[in-house]
Amino acid sequence: MAIEKNYYTIDPEGKLQCMKCGVLLEKGKAKFMYLDNGFPVELPVCPVCGFVYVPEELALGKVASVERALEDK
Amino acid sequence: MSQIEERGSTHVYKVNRISKEEIDSMVERCVYEEPPFCNAACPLKLDTRAMLKAAGSGDLKKALQVYEKAAPFPLILSTGCEAPCEAKCRLCEVGDGIDIRNIEKAIARYGQQTRLGSIFRTKKKKTVAIFGSGLFPLFLAGELEKKAYPITVFCEQETLEAFLHCETPFLDTDAFSLELKRLKGKDIQFVFGCTITSSFLEEKRTAFDVLCASGSVFQQLYPEAAFLPELMICEAAQLVTCREEGVMAAAFGAKKAALTVDRLAQNLDPRNMRGSEGACESRLYTDLSEAILLKRIPENGQGYSAEEAVAEAKRCIQCHCEECMKSCAYLRHYKKYPGLLSKEIYNNTQIIMGDHQLNKPMNACSLCGQCTVVCPNGFDMAHVCHIARQNMVSTDKMPLAPHEFALLDLYFSNGDAFLARPQPGFDTCRYVFFPGCQASAIAPETVKAAYLDLCSRLEGGVALMLGCCGAICDWAGRYEMTGRTEEFIDREMSKLGNPIVIAGCPTCAKELKSHEEISVRGIWDVLLELGLPEGGYGLDRPVAVHDSCGARGDAETQKAIRTIAEELGCTVIETPYSGDRSPCCGYGGLTAYANREVAAEMTEQCLKRSEAPYLSYCMACRDRFARQGRESRHILELVYGTDAGSPPDISEKRRNRLTLKNDLLRELWLEEPMEMKLDYQLNYTEEARRLMDERMILTDDVIDVMNFYRETGEAVYDSESGLLIARNRVGNATFWIKFIRESENSYTVHGAYSHRMNVVKRQG
Incomplete structure (x- = not known):
């Protein structure tokens, strides 16, 4: 069986709640896309509406550095 | 707001707006890599600047290493050298030029020799025979030894001392013994007591790959044969040899001859790939306005002491053209002179697949044109960076970010x-x-x-x-x-x-x-x-x-x-x-x-x-x-x-522009402008304002997110911080706003961040 690859995983650990649906965010499958590249990740996702949460540390850290690397490709 | 289209990663090569010729002609203007004038004047290409720098810092050992690269027998050369470098020293124009020859003598005498021999180096397979004695065979043997050829010298003398002494009577006892020690340390085979005749020479031809001879041996055995001085070769006799006399001529001749031997040993035409040989003109620019002028350290006929040589070498102003570097913070930041940086930027524009590592430097130039004014040759870095940027855009490789x-x-x-x-x-x-x-x-x-x-x-x-x-x-x-x-x-x-x-x-x-x-x-x-x-x-x-x-x-x-x-x-x-x-x-x-x-x-x-x-x-x-x-x-x-x-x-910069326009429309043209009014209140903490300015997030971006939140109700509550976090994709970026809902129509923004990547939920 093929092992699914994830570039990054964040578990919300019950600390985040979707205000629209009133449920807790869960670790769920998401995808970052930039300049025709896609990266499967696991992020806090609302199980009802599918809201994907990108925490500040991730946005300013890993995401920003991958953005810069792809921009210079 | 209008949106600008982000580039894709599948490039379609469109128009090349930059030409190699244009860049080459610009690069030509940069004289940073030109040799200093003393170096250019030296037929042996001695890196005088580096040697004087080492000597000036008190490191005579390192200075000697530099000197030995040009002169295998530094005491002989420094004694017999005519020092064409001294006349070219730029300090001569404003005061006393550097006494290079006396510094060289002191370096040769007091600098500690590091490599006594090369017996442990891997030798080349091709062998060289040198016939006769004199300065040319001596220097040539030294040059070829550096190139790791197995060398055999056939001479008439009976001893090494006699071989060395016959052409260096000008050396004093100390210098002679030092050079003798140096010669003994070199991996050169000697066959003494030879009578060199045509048959002797021809006999050796089969045993060696390349044959060389002193000028006198050549004259004696082949008096009529034609000699090519630029290659130091007599093609008819298949002999690498010389004609000139004197220390400098012999040293320069040995340099040229060593290159010829190198080419012949590889079965290559000695005419090709010789590079620049001998003295040349330099286009280097030296700013003498800031030179500290000191008097030359006097020399009493006995040569400098080590201390005196160091002091004299210290006077060297280390000619470099750094006019642009002195004035431009951008060039200093990247620590590259414009000629090199331009070449790299040009290469960056021509990469089809792979990393464009020069994107950042190319986009960091302020295109201000200062370099063109301060450069003695008018180097235009702004033009290079500008056309490079245009080229990145035309080939759809310029990042938008x-x-x-x-x-x-x-x-x-x-x-x-x-x-x-x-x-x-x-x-x-x-x-x-x-x-x-x-x-x-x-x-x-x-x-x-x-x-x-x-x-x-x-x-x-x-x-x-x-x-x-x-x-x-x-x-x-x-x-x-x-x-x-x-x-x-x-x-x-x-x-x-x-x-x-x-x-x-x-x-x-x-x-x-x-x-x-x-x-x-x-x-x-x-x-x-x-x-x-x-x-x-x-x-x-x-x-x-x-x-x-x-x-x-x-x-x-x-x-x-x-x-x-x-x-x-x-x-x-x-x-x-x-x-x-x-x-x-x-x-x-x-x-x-x-x-x-x-x-x-x-x-x-x-x-x-x-x-x-x-x-x-x-x-x-x-x-x-x-x-x-x-x-x-x-x-x-x-x-x-x-x-x-x-x-x-x-954000205030934008608001100021809009307010100015609306005020003037009202006051001068009596028009009532359309103004967007928020039907809710947005407050910002000081920290939020600071972060937004630092992260280039406008209040307009915040309003876009808050409008979207009020429309859809989409937000996350972070129980740890007690903040709500909403987001919206505006143009090519996703903005996230952290806020507190004070009341139904009032919010306080506590933070904001953004990313350009788009994020979506994935199925399965």
Whole structure:
């Protein structure tokens, strides 16, 4: 069986709640896309509406550095 | 807001806007890599500068290593050398040149030899025989030993001492024993007591790959044979040899001969791939104005002591051309001289697949043109970076991220904040005031005062145009956008009756002058003609005038600003690098957007020229200096008695432009502008404001997110921080806002961040 690859995983650990649906965010499958590249990740996702949460540390850290690397490709 | 299309990663090669020839001809202008004059004058290509640097630092061992690269027997060479380098020393032009030969003698005598032999080195397979004795065979053996050839010297002498002594009677006992020790340390085989005849030589031909002979052996055995001095070879006799006499001639001949041997040993034509041989001319530029002139250390006929040699070597000014490096913070940041940097930037534009590592340096140049003025050969780094940016755009490889904020700002200036109106009471006008986008953003009151003044004192009507001249997209290399902006400005100008532009910004003036239909004057010229209005003020302490890069090469504008400042009662200080040599404040070329670190270094460099308050005539310079806490004024603030105060943040800059437009529409053209009013209240913590400015997030972006949140209710509650977090994708970025809902219609923003990647839920 093929092992699914994830570039990054964040578990919300019950600390985040979707205000629209009133449920807790869960670790769920998401995808970052930039300049025709896609990266499967696991992020806090609302199980009802599918809201994907990108925490500040991730946005300013890993995401920003991958953005810069792809921009210079 | 208009959106700019992000590039894809599947490149379709379109137009190459940069040519290799163009770059090569520019690179040719950079003389950084040219040899210093002493080095160029030396036929042996001794790196005199490096040798003197090592010696000057007291490291005679290292100095000797450098010297030995050119001279396998340094004491013999330094004694017999004619020192053509000394006459070329640039210090001779202003005082005493360096006594290079005596320093060399001291280095050879006192410098500790490091490598006594090369017996452990892997030898080459091809073998060389040298016949005869004298300086040429000795030097040639030394050169070939460095190249690791197995060498056998056949000589008439019976001992090594006799072999060395026969041609070096000028050496004193100490020097002789030192050179003898050096010779013994070299991996050279000697066969003594030979009688060298034709048959002897021919006999050895089968045992060795290359044969060499001293000049006297060659003369004696082949008196009629032709000799090629440039290759040091007699082709008829298949013999590498020499003809010249004297130490220098022998040393230079041995260098050439060693190269010939090298080529022959590899079965290659000795004529090819010889590189530059012998003395040459250097195009290096040396600034002698800062040279510290000291007298030559006297030499008493006995040679320098080690200490004296070090002191004399210390006087060397280490000729380098670093005029651009001295003045440009950008080149200093990347620690690369323009010739090399241009080559690398050109290569960056030609990469089809792979990393474009020079994107950042290419986008960090402020395109200010200072290098062209300070470079003795007029190297134009701005042109190189500008066409490189255009090329990246034309081949669809230019990332949008470094310039997108500025380009969207241009869209804002020429969209929501744009205003073009004839003076009330006129259909078309003789003049149009074009203050520039930064003036409206930073000092809207000053713009208003200037416009009202021009309207009241000029005949024929003065229209107003608030917008961007197009410099932003031009700097970004977006040539198609630049074309569209030019057309837009032209259309608007034509509606106003193609008036004469009165520019409030030197960069706008320069940019608009490139339009065929537009004639441009600077407001400074108009003010001098009309006389300064009432209400202006000068500062009671001296001011340092910072010249705008837009006014480079425009002596009249530079003079006009100083005249106005003096008429206002200012005492003007001229700083180093003023006028045409002025550095960029860090805003030009979009450096402030693409590379904040370099931009900050540029600002710092500008400010370190003087402790006085700065007086600028470009609003971007005024803003950047004020942001660094320096008292900073624009000349128009002084003329109109206004004070733009502390610098606005990025959102205030936009709001100022919009407010100025709306106020003027209301007051002068009696129009009620459409103004967007929020039906809820947004407050910001100080920290949120700081983060937004640092992360280039506008209040408009926050409003976009909050509107989306209020529409959809989509947000996350973080139980740890107690904050709500909402997001919206605006253009090419996703903005996230952290806030507290104070009431149904009131929110306090605590933080904001963004990313350009798009994120979606994945199935399965």
